[in-house]
Amino acid sequence: MAGDVLAGEATSIALSLWVTLHGAVTPELAGAFDGATAEGAFRAAVHATLRGWASPEAFPRLRRVELAP
Secondary structure, X not given: OOOOOEOXXXXXXXXXXXXXXXXXXXXXXXXXXXXXXXXXXXXXXXXXXXXXXXXXOOOHHHHHOOOOO
């Protein structure tokens, strides 16, 4: 549908976001990352996931631009 923020089936989007967040948080909770590394990994993973599901109409810039460190 035109105008949607995310393009895709809601369950698939929700599962991919959950997997992304779980994958980013688990090593942090285990003490594998320092705070700065965890923050950078979390931001990059969430940005990439949202960019992947973003509809071209809602996030044209997000689909073209990499996240700044």
